[in-house]
Amino acid sequence: MLEAPKPKTITTQAMEKIRQLIFDGELAAGSDHLESELADRLGMSRTPVREATLMLAQQGLLEVRPRKGVRISTLSLKDMGEIYSVLTELESLAAEEAASSGYSDEDLKALKQSIEAMETALEREDREAWAHADDAFHDELVRLGGNSRVESIVSMMANQVRRARAMTLYIRPLPLKSNEDHRAVYDAIKEGDSDKARDRHRSHRQHAREVLIDLLKKHKLFHI
């Protein structure tokens, strides 16, 4: 699981900073920006900014529109549906693979801890903490799946829906039932039952997808 040591070039910094600006909403979805504006804002020249935007465009976070600048991507309901479908499939694959990997309890410690963190967060109705632990669960699940492509695609897709998740965090019902699912997935992985791990995670995700989309519709958030 060794990754290449990351080069800390200015281009890389630009990518991370721009990504963060998008996640924080400082570059609002749908807004347009000049390369020179971003360069000024980040205190560097256009070159690394330009390179960063081209890479981020490949990841779907923004579009570079020739001669028109950079537009931060928006998400329609259809986009959300697409992304959640992909997440469902690939995370379910990860769950299946994790279950067939013969992990020890020790290997699964982080996964278990994230479930426990979700439970205590739910008891306290601490939505931020719950969201954080939920992220940790999904990240760890995918990591245990051991497929680096799945990891990077899932991370890309999760990045794209980050804003939407943040927006809905406080308007959605507390996911009281979801911990059952998490536990069931965890147990299936521990038992090595790959079909069960897969199916259980898949239905969990499909349900989450429906809840989210209904919620967005109900609040008329057709475009984020």
Add this chain to the structure above:
Amino acid sequence: MLEAPKPKTITTQAMEKIRQLIFDGELAAGSDHLESELADRLGMSRTPVREATLMLAQQGLLEVRPRKGVRISTLSLKDMGEIYSVLTELESLAAEEAASSGYSDEDLKALKQSIEAMETALEREDREAWAHADDAFHDELVRLGGNSRVESIVSMMANQVRRARAMTLYIRPLPLKSNEDHRAVYDAIKEGDSDKARDRHRSHRQHAREVLIDLLKKHKLFHI
């Protein structure tokens, strides 16, 4: 399904040309190249070449190694397995979605034609034609799935394994059984049986994955 009209900038041309050089094997897997070398080769300056390589790196076709130039990606057996797993999941999703879309016979014409093309190619033992039709089948299936993210991820993954498929085209057994699968998937989509479409395509893909990996092992092609 309208895509944004493609800008024909030099950077775009660089991307396409470099991609083609990789597919054609003129930039061999594992080989290193200077930005200036590629720039000379393509008759342009370093800037668009550099931008192109950064984007292609996001797609996994090559790596940009700071201060060391561009390295064309190689594929290990593990990589092949990873990619085929992703393809299996996402294509199966596409089959499922296609089946629940209520497509008419007319809508499914291209899919049917690709199956027929595979059958006639098999009778003639024309492997090139078969491979071409097989590509068409998978492309069309994914298109019918109607998920643009799935389309682009699948296309990325298919690009990554292109070399390996070309290498094995003449050493693998003729896929005589696979047309049954294709027909079954087609029928399931036509009938609107999404579970069947999904399951059938999934097992088809899983089988193909195993065959390919065994083949690579048998020929000691551990690294392509």
Add this chain to the structure above:
DNA sequence: GGATTTAATTACGTATACGCAATTCAATGT
């Protein structure tokens, strides 16, 4: 007054310039 042509501006796409990190290689010391 509204439409159309033309001039001016803007912002990008590409080329070029330049300095530094990384590598190479030779010279020196042991």
Add this chain to the structure above:
DNA sequence: ACATTGAATTGCGTATACGTAATTAAATCC
């Protein structure tokens, strides 16, 4: 011989320059 050091070279990362497509504004015509 081998290791070590340091100079020379290489190749990239970033900045800057510049021409041109796209947009806006102005001017002209009907």
